[in-house]
Each structure stands twice: as C-alpha cells, then as structure tokens.
Amino acid sequence: MISLKGCHFPKDAVLYAVCFYLRYTVSYRDLEEIMAERGVRVDHATLNRWVVKYSPIVAARAQSKNRPTLSSWRMDETYIRVCGKWMYFYRAVDKAGNxxxxxxxxxxxxxxxxxxxxxxxSSNGIPSKIVIDKSGANAAGIREVNKILNRFGCLTKIETVRSKYLNNLIEQDHRFIKRRVGHMCGFKSFRSASATLDGIEVANMIRKQQFPSTATSGFRLFVEIAGRCVR
Structure with a gap:
C-alpha cells in the first residue's frame, strides 16, 4: 500500500495527478493548470515530487498483479537522455507484446x-527463449544467467535467438515510451529518470490491459494497483 502520511492533499487528487502525468503528454506546468481547474492548487515542483516518490511503488505493486506472461521473450534497450548524457533503458516483452x-x-x-x-x-519466471538483436553484451548477459541457473541446480537453459526481424515487436513497443519522454524537458537525475520511467511503463501496461480487473477506467485501475492508501 502507498502511504500518504504528511501529504496535505486528498489521496485521489495525488494519484490522479501522478496517473495523468505518466499516461499523457503534459508538462508539470500544464498539469498544474489542469489540477487548478479541478479545484486543487498545487505547485508543479510538488507534482514532480509526487511522480518521483510514488511511481516506483506503484511499479513494484504492478509486477505482482500482472497477468501471467508467455515464455518467449523479446528484449532490447533504447536510449534515454539523463543529465545531458545518453543512458540505456532495458525493456522486455513477451511474444504477445505484454x-x-x-x-x-x-x-x-x-x-x-x-x-x-x-x-x-525474478518477477516473471524462467523463459524458454529470449530474442535479442546482434548485441554481444545481451548475449553475454544471457550466458551469465544460464551459468547462475546451472549453479543452483536448475536444468532449464534459456535459448538465445538473435533475430532483428523477430525483435521488431519490442522496437515498435519502444514508441510509447519515447513519445512520452520526448515531450519532457529532460531528466535532471538518474533517480528521477528511473522513477518516472517506471511509472510510464505501468501506464503503458494499463493501456495494454495487462491487469485482471473490473475497473471502469485507467485511473481507477491505477488506484487499484496502488492499493489502499494510508494517510
């Protein structure tokens, strides 16, 4: 559950602001205006603190509520600019795009x-195979994981498939993340970048309908994933 102790705003207003920012291409100043139109006066700097604080918590809870995924994975990384430097955002989807x-x-x-x-x-189990591009580092990473599994007596060996064609699925899936990040002014720290990207991924998972729920809207599902809030 998410603790909102010390927060002087209604819990639904906090989660609404966080969810709205992660899902839609708005700036913090735009969101400040949107919240004001709904009767909530909150500074854009406070909105930033909410996103950085609560996004990783929601992302961690989302992993436990996610639907079971398929055993054939597609893995790739994309570039994200943080503090003026290019960093790498590793991502994986199954063959259905989840x-x-x-x-x-x-x-x-x-x-x-x-x-x-x-x-x-650790969160999705052992796949039968992982499709990657021609990256030697990723292939070496899978070999390292196979060695660890073997050390613990696991007879399952993850198959490595190098195919740019099969990996088009995740390369196309990068677009939602890149489109959202592209409208931001840039990340000022690794911590804020990592936290915000975690939240954007959860918003993307909600859009893909990856969670079993009877929620009537994306926001209600976001609240459901966040769990009962404690004040």
Missing part, C-alpha cells in the same frame, strides 16, 4: 544486461 520488465542503466554491457535479466526472471 510488458515483462524494465530497468534504466548508465551502461550497456554484460553486467547491466545480466542484472536486467535477473530482475526480469
């Missing part, structure tokens, strides 16, 4: 790839 996991990294190398795969496996 988002599996995501992770921002300062580097694109074997340890980063292995760390991402370990994170994805």
């Amino acid at each position: 988002t599996l996991d995501f992770m921002l990294s300062e580097r694109r190398n074997r340890p980063a790839a292995a760390g991402f795969f370990s994170k994805a496996l």
Whole structure:
C-alpha cells in the first residue's frame, strides 16, 4: 500500500495527478493548470515530487498483479537522455507484446544486461527463449544467467535467438515510451529518470490491459494497483 502520511492533499487528487502525468503528454506546468481547474492548487515542483516518490511503488505493486506472461521473450534497450548524457533503458516483452520488465542503466554491457535479466526472471519466471538483436553484451548477459541457473541446480537453459526481424515487436513497443519522454524537458537525475520511467511503463501496461480487473477506467485501475492508501 502507498502511504500518504504528511501529504496535505486528498489521496485521489495525488494519484490522479501522478496517473495523468505518466499516461499523457503534459508538462508539470500544464498539469498544474489542469489540477487548478479541478479545484486543487498545487505547485508543479510538488507534482514532480509526487511522480518521483510514488511511481516506483506503484511499479513494484504492478509486477505482482500482472497477468501471467508467455515464455518467449523479446528484449532490447533504447536510449534515454539523463543529465545531458545518453543512458540505456532495458525493456522486455513477451511474444504477445505484454510488458515483462524494465530497468534504466548508465551502461550497456554484460553486467547491466545480466542484472536486467535477473530482475526480469525474478518477477516473471524462467523463459524458454529470449530474442535479442546482434548485441554481444545481451548475449553475454544471457550466458551469465544460464551459468547462475546451472549453479543452483536448475536444468532449464534459456535459448538465445538473435533475430532483428523477430525483435521488431519490442522496437515498435519502444514508441510509447519515447513519445512520452520526448515531450519532457529532460531528466535532471538518474533517480528521477528511473522513477518516472517506471511509472510510464505501468501506464503503458494499463493501456495494454495487462491487469485482471473490473475497473471502469485507467485511473481507477491505477488506484487499484496502488492499493489502499494510508494517510
């Protein structure tokens, strides 16, 4: 559950602002005006703090509520500019296009790839195969994960498939993230970038209808994922 202790605004107003910013191409100043039109006076800097604080919490809860995914994965990374430098946003989807996991990294190398795969496996189980492009770092990351699995007595070995054609699925899926990030003024820190991207991914998963729910709107589902808020 998300704790809103110390927050002087109604819980629905906080979650509405966070959800709206993550889902739609608005700036914090635009959102400040939108909230004011709904009777909530809140500074754009406060809105930024809400997004950075609550997005990772909602993302963590979303992983536990996600529908079961398929065992054939597509993995790739895209570029995100943070503090004037290009960083790497690792992402994976299954062959149906459902988002599996995501992770921002300062580097694109074997340890980063292995760390991402370990994170994805911990929340989605062991896939039968992972489709990647020609990246040597990603292939090395899968080999590293297979060694770890073997060390723990797991007989399952993840198959590596290198195919740019099959990987078009995730490359196309990058577009939602890139479109949302492209309208921002840029990230000022790794922490804020990672937190905001986590939230954008959850908004994307809601758009894909990846959660079993009877919620009547994307916002209500966002609140449902966030859980009962504690004041």
